Amino acid sequence: MAGLAAIIFGCIFLQRLAVPVGAIQLSLSFLIGYGGLAYLLLRGRIALSFPLCIFFFVVMAALTMSILHSGSSASLMSFFYLFSIYSLYLFKIRGDGQAASEEIQNLYQRFMLIAAAGGIIQFCLQFVLPFELLFPLETFVPAQFLFGEVYNVIIPLTYGSPIIKSNGFIFLEPSFFSQFLALAFILELMGRQRASRLALLAGGLLVAYSGTGLLLIALFLPYLMLRRGNLYLLLFAIGGLIILGFSATALNLDIFLGRVGEFNSPESSGFARFVSPFYLFRDFMGTPGAFLLGLGPGSIDEVMREASYRGYISHDPTWIKAVLEYGVIAGLLLLGYVVAAFFAGSRSKVLSAVLLCLFLFLGGYLLNPIMHFLFAALLAWSNAETAAVQATRARSPAPAGIGAGAVQPARRDSLRLP
Secondary structure (H helix, E strand, C coil): CHHHHHHHHHHHHCCCEEEEECCEEEEHHHHHHHHHHHHHHHCCCEEECHHHHHHHHHHHHHHHHHHHHHHHHCCHHHHHHHHHHHHHHHEEECCCHHHHHHHHHHHHHHHHHHHHHHHHHHHHHCCCCCHHHHCHHHHHCCHHHECCCCCCCCCECCCCCCCECCCCCCCCCHHHHHHHHHHHHHHHHHCCCCHHHHHHHHHHHHHHCCHHHHHHHHHHHHHHHHHHCCHHHHHHHHHHHHHHHHCCCCCCCHHHHHHHHHHHCCCCHHHHHHCHHHHHHHHHCCCHHHHHHCCCCCCHHHHHHHHHHCCCCCCCCHHHHHHHHHHHHHHHHHHHHHHHHHHCCCCCHHHHHHHHHHHHHCCCCCCCHHHHHHHHHHCHHHCCCHHHHHHHHHHCCCCCCCCCCCCCCCCHHHHCCC
16 A cells, blocks of 8 residues: 555654754654555545544543643643644554555565664674764755754764664664664564564664663563464574674673663663653652643653753653643543554554553653654554444354354454445
């Protein structure tokens, strides 16, 4: 499907680029995403989900109450941006969503194999090429056309190190590169488990030197190995760990092991990502009004600045940003809406869980259009419409010889949308 392919291409290869409009930047991935959605709507390939529309209406009503409570301190621009992003999940693909899902996931994997090869080449070239050529977008593209001033594109392995983490030339940060690779790695584990592809993706993960992608794999690898019962996969994993163990020093892999202790250091990125959100909740959600209705959209930046004065650096993973800005009621409703979009009618609960974990905990993705278009095109739009599935099953006559109380065999066509 051309519309879905364009969205996935934009999310991966064009995420660094932006179109300046006055004093603001519009992500090129965002524009291509809505262009792809418009194309699908005009072709009649996608339609609204009535149950999700009802859920979305309830969520927006709760978010509006939070804004009214916040008064003049609320950022209406942030609220409207949220509306434009989360309305994406209202749609479902017409027809054979299963085929569309498999097609787009295969395309994503092929794109990420190219990105992994680019990341490995970038990392190796830094030892022979001038620094400027390692990051051609920063060198040759005017700053106003580069998206996201807040992202750290160029990151050394450690403070003062001459070696730079790979971002695959095209990703906003090495952590983005790592997470996109980890998602492709998991998709391969869920499918054909081709050793050559797994090895290339693993090589990209290594040169990104970011723990978030590896953490995502570590969370789901044991389950995938047990579910598939694949001895070949187990031997592949053991062999890979042995090789990494012998080459840990040469590959600077002690950086990953050293980061385990970061959770106890209030000045470390590990603490900021996974521990500081609980400190933010403790320090800024103490009043009943803040707890129930939040501090207002856009308030997270001021909260993080205030946290730095209290002796720790902080981060805004999706779940804490939603709760801090909109309160427990609206924030949890919003996150519940995303859970419903990911899991209702899902043909792969594992992939749904992987994307939900990535969304909630591994980055500040509440208002990141790149990630939401990726989630929608890769999973949410191809999930079966729950109401349509139930209606189709209700209309299907019982096979001859099977009574009304008997269990009927599953029918493949009952999962297709009308």
